[in-house]
Amino acid sequence: MDILQIVGIGLLTAILILVIRxxxxxxxxxxxxxFGIAVFLALIGKIGGVVSMIEELADRSGIQSVYLKTMLKIxxxxxxxxxxxxxxxxxxLDSIASKIEFAGKMLILxxxxxxxxxxxxxxxxxxxxxxxx
Amino acid sequence: xxxxxxxxxxxxxxxxxxxALIDLLLPNRTMQRYVRLVxxxxxxxxxxxxxxxxxxxxxxxxxxxxxxxxxxxxxxxxDGGQLEAIMAEAKRIGAGxxxxxxxxxxxxxxxxxxxxxxxxxxxxxxxVKVEAAPSADGTLAVEAVKIRxxxxxxxxxxEGGEPVAEVEPVxxxxxxxxxxxxxxxxxxxxxxxxxxxxxxxxxxxxxxEGRIAALVAGRFGIGTSKVEVDxxxxx
Numbered sequence: 001m002d003i004l005q006i007v008g009i010g011l012l013t014a015i016l017i018l019v020i021r022x023x024x025x026x027x028x029x030x031x032x033x034x035f036g037i038a039v040f041l042a043l044i045g046k047i048g049g050v051v052s053m054i055e056e057l058a059d060r061s062g063i064q065s066v067y068l069k070t071m072l073k074i075x076x077x078x079x080x081x082x083x084x085x086x087x088x089x090x091x092x093l094d095s096i097a098s099k100i101e102f103a104g105k106m107l108i109l110x111x112x113x114x115x116x117x118x119x120x121x122x123x124x125x126x127x128x129x130x131x132x133x
Numbered sequence: 134x135x136x137x138x139x140x141x142x143x144x145x146x147x148x149x150x151x152x153a154l155i156d157l158l159l160p161n162r163t164m165q166r167y168v169r170l171v172x173x174x175x176x177x178x179x180x181x182x183x184x185x186x187x188x189x190x191x192x193x194x195x196x197x198x199x200x201x202x203x204x205x206x207x208x209x210x211x212d213g214g215q216l217e218a219i220m221a222e223a224k225r226i227g228a229g230x231x232x233x234x235x236x237x238x239x240x241x242x243x244x245x246x247x248x249x250x251x252x253x254x255x256x257x258x259x260x261v262k263v264e265a266a267p268s269a270d271g272t273l274a275v276e277a278v279k280i281r282x283x284x285x286x287x288x289x290x291x292e293g294g295e296p297v298a299e300v301e302p303v304x305x306x307x308x309x310x311x312x313x314x315x316x317x318x319x320x321x322x323x324x325x326x327x328x329x330x331x332x333x334x335x336x337x338x339x340x341x342e343g344r345i346a347a348l349v350a351g352r353f354g355i356g357t358s359k360v361e362v363d364x365x366x367x368x
Contacts, residue, residue, distance in 0.1 A: 054154065061147035062140055066197050067175050071155050073204075074168055082160040101163055108167045114199025115174040122185050 006039055029091050036087060070111050077107050141183055148179040235273050239263045242275070242353070249352055250280060250345055257283035259365045275355050280345060280362045 013035040021028040051072060058068040081104025085097040152172035159165055178185070178196075243261040250258050260281045268274040342362040350357040 054151070058147060058151065061143045063144050063147040063151070063179070064196075066200055067148060067179070068151065070200055071151055071172070071175070074171055075155055075158050078164040078168060079160050081164070104164060105167050108164065108171060110203045111200070112171045112174050113203050114196055115171070115178055117199060118185065118196055119174070119177065119181075122181070122188050125188050 002042070006042065009038070010035065029087075032090050033087050036083060040083070074108050074111055077104050080104070081107075137183075144179050144182065145176070148176050152176055235265060235267070238273060239265050246278065246280065246349055246353065250348065253348055254341065254345055256341065256345075259283040275353075275359060278349060278355055278360045280349070280360065282341075282345075282362065282364050284365050 013031060017028045017031050020031065054072075055068060058065070081100055085100040085104075088100060089097040152169075152175065155168060155172055156165070159168055242265075243263050246263070247258045247261045250256065250261075258280060260279075262279040262281075263275060264277045264279075265273045266276050345362045346357050346360040349355060349360045
């Protein structure tokens with residue numbers, strides 16, 4: 001039922017935006033933003049359920065919690081960056097949207113730095129003349 | 134072995150499943166390459182986990198610290214480096230202080246054991262050596278106590294029950310002798326008994342070590358097996 005509600009509100013918002021955009025483009029942008037936030041807030045409980053399920057799965061399989069935390073952070077960064085970029089793109093500012101996406105990509109890559117450093121350290125340590133790491 | 138292998142396999146499967154799930158959850162394709170890179174690295178890390186922890190023991194801690202840095206480091210910048218340096222310095226100083234405190238505690242315990250043994254058993258103690266090591270929960274635990282008693286000959290010459298001998302003249306209970314002659318023998322005998330015991334105590338040293346060990350164990354809560362008592366052979 002939730003999906004029907006969300007689709008209904010989405011259609012309504014789209015019609016409203018189309019009507020308002022002619023008169024006040026600013027309010028159209030605000031309406032789109034509010035709709036996005038409302039959908040996000042409506043689904044936050046379900047996201048929490050999915051996350052707790054994944055956490056339980058990871059806990060049972062003995063996977064390190066650091067991995068799971070990092071993965072969830074990556075998903076969060078990806079979603080937030082995407083959300084922000086789309087809102088800005090809706091406002092007609094593609095360049096700003098691409099900057100937001102770039103920031104998201106960089107933050108995701110920063111998450112990989114410790115893993116890469118550990119792997120490189122290990123490989124250097126394995127080599128006989130690896131500088132005594 | 135099989136258990137560890139099973140655990141490792143389970144971790145690998147879980148990491149792959151997690152990566153697939155995250156790939157599925159991604160909002161669009163722009164981030165896909167980057168997320169795949171990180172997920173692939175995680176799978177690689179899980180696959181090589183046993184090898185990594187074999188080569189560098191504290192891999193998990195290092196990884197956790199690295200991720201902490203990745204979240205905070207770039208934003209904090211130089212201050213973070215300074216803070217880290219200060220924290221490291223504080224840890225070093227704290228460790229030095231702990232070591233000093235442990236040394237002091239050991240010295241104090243040695244002095245107390247020496248005083249108690251000398252007071253309770255009346256034997257001269259040459260040295261007391263306490264070996265303590267930090268236990269798993271960070272507290273100091275006594276590993277062994279070595280008590281070296283002074284040579285009995287010198288000990289007897291030094292102290293040897295002389296105070297007791299001096300007491301004897303102070304007991305002119307001879308006054309009682311006038312009252313009852315029958316009881317006198319018993320009393321005389323009783324009075325002689327401690328003196329005899331005192332003189333006997335020096336040769337009968339077989340139980341002295343055990344007694345001292347039990348005394349130290351009971352007084353300081355140290356296991357009897359950890360207390361070692363011996364005699365100084367060279368005076």
